[in-house]
Amino acid sequence: MGKWDWQVFLRDTGGGETYLHWMMSAWGWTISVAVLSLIVALVFGSVMGILRTTPNRFLVFIGNAWTELFRNIPLLVQIFLWYHVIPAIFLSLRNVPSFVLVVFALGFFTSARIAEQVRAGIQSLPRGQSYAGLATGLTLVQTYRYVLLPVAYRIIIPPLTSESMNIIKNTSVAFAVSIAELTMFAMQAQEETSRGIEIYLAVTGLYFISAFAVNRIAALIERRVQIPGMLGAK
Amino acid sequence: MNLDFGFFNWNLVQSFVLKGLLFSVELTIIAMLGGIAIGTIVALMRLSAKPWLVWPAAAYVNVLRSIPLVMVILWFFLLIPLLLGRPLGAEASAIVTFTVFEAAYYSEIMRAGIQSVPKGQVSAGYAVGMTYSQCMRLIVLPQAFRNMLPVLLTQTIILFQDTSLVYAIGAYDLLKGFEVAGKNFNRPVETYLVAAIVYFVICFSLSMSVRRLQKKIAIIR
Numbered sequence: 001m002g003k004w005d006w007q008v009f010l011r012d013t014g015g016g017e018t019y020l021h022w023m024m025s026a027w028g029w030t031i032s033v034a035v036l037s038l039i040v041a042l043v044f045g046s047v048m049g050i051l052r053t054t055p056n057r058f059l060v061f062i063g064n065a066w067t068e069l070f071r072n073i074p075l076l077v078q079i080f081l082w083y084h085v086i087p088a089i090f091l092s093l094r095n096v097p098s099f100v101l102v103v104f105a106l107g108f109f110t111s112a113r114i115a116e117q118v119r120a121g122i123q124s125l126p127r128g129q130s131y132a133g134l135a136t137g138l139t140l141v142q143t144y145r146y147v148l149l150p151v152a153y154r155i156i157i158p159p160l161t162s163e164s165m166n167i168i169k170n171t172s173v174a175f176a177v178s179i180a181e182l183t184m185f186a187m188q189a190q191e192e193t194s195r196g197i198e199i200y201l202a203v204t205g206l207y208f209i210s211a212f213a214v215n216r217i218a219a220l221i222e223r224r225v226q227i228p229g230m231l232g233a234k
Numbered sequence: 235m236n237l238d239f240g241f242f243n244w245n246l247v248q249s250f251v252l253k254g255l256l257f258s259v260e261l262t263i264i265a266m267l268g269g270i271a272i273g274t275i276v277a278l279m280r281l282s283a284k285p286w287l288v289w290p291a292a293a294y295v296n297v298l299r300s301i302p303l304v305m306v307i308l309w310f311f312l313l314i315p316l317l318l319g320r321p322l323g324a325e326a327s328a329i330v331t332f333t334v335f336e337a338a339y340y341s342e343i344m345r346a347g348i349q350s351v352p353k354g355q356v357s358a359g360y361a362v363g364m365t366y367s368q369c370m371r372l373i374v375l376p377q378a379f380r381n382m383l384p385v386l387l388t389q390t391i392i393l394f395q396d397t398s399l400v401y402a403i404g405a406y407d408l409l410k411g412f413e414v415a416g417k418n419f420n421r422p423v424e425t426y427l428v429a430a431i432v433y434f435v436i437c438f439s440l441s442m443s444v445r446r447l448q449k450k451i452a453i454i455r
Contacts, residue, residue, distance in 0.1 A: 072437035073430050074395035077409060080426045088423040089237075165300075172302035176401060183304050187402070196312045204301055204309075211300055 008195040009202070019189055019199075026185035027206050033103055033171045033181060034210070038164055040107025041114050048111060049118025050144060063115060070112035075173050079105040083177045102174045110167055117159045121152035154225055161218035165211045172207075182206060241419045242428065250418070254411025257325060261407070262394045265332035269393075270386065272333065273340030278370065280345055291341075298338035304402050306335050311403045324405035328397075336393055343385050347378035384448040391440050395433065408432070 009020040044066075052063035070078070082105040087093045125148060133143035172183040186203040190196040279291035298306065310331040315321045351374050359369035379386075398409045406414075409429055416425030 068438060068441075069434070072395075072434045072441065074398040074409070074433055076398045076401060077426070077430050077433055080409075081430055084426050085423050085430075169300075169302040172304040173399065175304065183302065183308070183402075186305065186308060190308075190312070200305070200309055200312065204305055207302060207305065208300055 004198065005195055006198055008193050008198055011193065013192070019193065022189070023182070023185055023202060023206075026180055026182045027210075029099075029179060029181040030168070030171050030206075031210065033099070033106065033174055033179065034168045036103045037106035037110060037171070038167050040104060041110035041163075041167065044108060044111035045114025046118055049115035050122070050149075052115065052119045053122045054140070063119075067112045067115050070108050071116075075106070075109050075170060076176055078109050079173060079177055081105070098177050099179060102177060102179055106167065106170055106174070110163060110170070113163055113166075114160065117156045117163070118152065121156035122148055124155060125151060151227070154222075154227060154230075157218065157222045157225075161215060161222075164214045164218060168207065168210045168214060237424055237427070238421065239424055239428070241421060242424075246415055246419070250415035251408070251411040254406055254408040257406055258394065258397045258408040261325075261329055261332055261397045261400070262390065264329055265336045265393055265397075266390045268333035269336030269340045270344070272337035273342075274344045274375065276337060276341035277344035277348060280341070281348060295338045295341055298335055299342075303335060303396055304399055307331050307399060307402050310334070324400065324403045327403065328400040328405045332393070332397065336389070339389055340386065343382050343389060344378060346385075347382035348374055350381050351377045380451070383451065384444050387444045387447070388441070391437055391444070394440075395437060398433075 009023070010018050013019055013022055048063045048066045050063075051059040052067070054060060073081075079102060082101040083098060086101070087096065129147055129151075130143050133147040134140070138146065171181055174181050175184040175187060178184065182203050186199055189199045193199065276291045276294060279287040280295070282288060301309075307328065311324070311327045314327055314330060355373050355377070356369055359373045364372070397407055400407050401409060404410075412425045412429035412432075413422070416422035419425075
């Protein structure tokens with residue numbers, strides 16, 4: 001295997017920057033895709049998860065269908081659908097950058113899992129909570145807004161944390177449509193420099209750091225919003 | 235753009251898709267069986283009282299679970315030839331990678347399953363004179379396995395979806411089969427669409443059967 005050669009990161013890529021520069025910008029792409037996808041996933045996952053707990057059968061059906069659709073197709077295939085199929089059918093989307101398409105692909109894929117967590121969180125609350133809300137004259141929307149959701153979201157912070165860490169890992173699939181993120185960098189730099197082990201170690205380390213950072217931020221949020229007197233609160 | 239599925243026929247399926255489907259299924263089954271076998275051993279190591287068994291098992295699981303699968307696939311594709319001293323095909327490399335990678339996930343499931351067996355069961359085993367391995371083999375693991383069967387199968391559906399990621403090293407799986415067909419007939423849009431439908435039908439029907447099984451097991455218990 002030979003000796004380590006960490007100076008590979010200071011070599012010029014041929015484009016006037018070093019591999020280190022390239023890797024840092026790739027890390028930036030990974031984080032951007034992850035954060036934006038997480039926002040998309042939280043918005044759509046929450047809406048669909050809430051729909052699945054409403055008394056209206058039609059809304060429940062929409063929520064269920066959404067979850068099954070995005071859960072039962074592999075992420076890579078979904079990314080290809082967004083990248084190759086959707087712009088070909090809806091011509092107006094032809095000029096949308098692939099970065100945006102990947103954000104929606106990863107966001108919708110993850111929204112199905114978040115919808116499942118949100119539904120479970122709401123259904124874990126005692127039935128009396130929503131009855132009490134409705135009995136005091138709140139509308140259904142108000143009951144969700146002021147009674148159910150504030151507690152449900154706090155309960156599901158741990159599974160949402162692991163979904164957020166999954167999203168960091170899943171951004172790696174974006175290499176398939178040539179987003180310049182970490183995995184894409186790893187593949188190309190490995191080929192150009194033949195120092196695969198150093199490159200892969202550095203990239204793997206950055207994934208570790210990113211996932212760990214998400215974990216710490218989530219723990220901070222969990223501590224800040226905990227309800228005194230409930231299990232898990234200090 | 236108009237979609238045209240006229241070029242889809244049995245001949246196309248036979249020459250491009252079937253080969254890929256067979257590999258995806260083969261990869262899923264080998265990685266499931268191997269992953270559950272290794273995963274069970276790793277779970278037993280993590281639950282043992284000896285730190286020199288716990289520590290490596292925990293490291294194995296935690297490291298693999300924090301790295302994206304695509305990176306793991308690339309790592310193995312890079313390292314296996316260096317260790318073997320000769321190149322290994324993408325398909326064989328994928329089989330090794332998925333078995334090792336999935337073992338980390340299956341081991342967490344088996345650990346939960348073993349912990350779900352009441353302590354009295356183990357004590358009873360020891361009390362009638364069984365050794366540790368008899369106790370595990372005859373009392374704990376069969377129960378753990380049955381309790382966790384739905385979860386193990388759900389993980390296997392995820393595994394089947396993840397096999398599409400062998401795209402990273404160019405192995406010929408179900409998705410690749412559709413892609414090659416799409417390139418040959420110059421109709422990538424239709425083939426990707428059909429690929430998505432095929433994956434959906436397979437995974438949706440599998441998860442429906444797991445759900446039915448889950449209800450059955452719930453009644454038995």
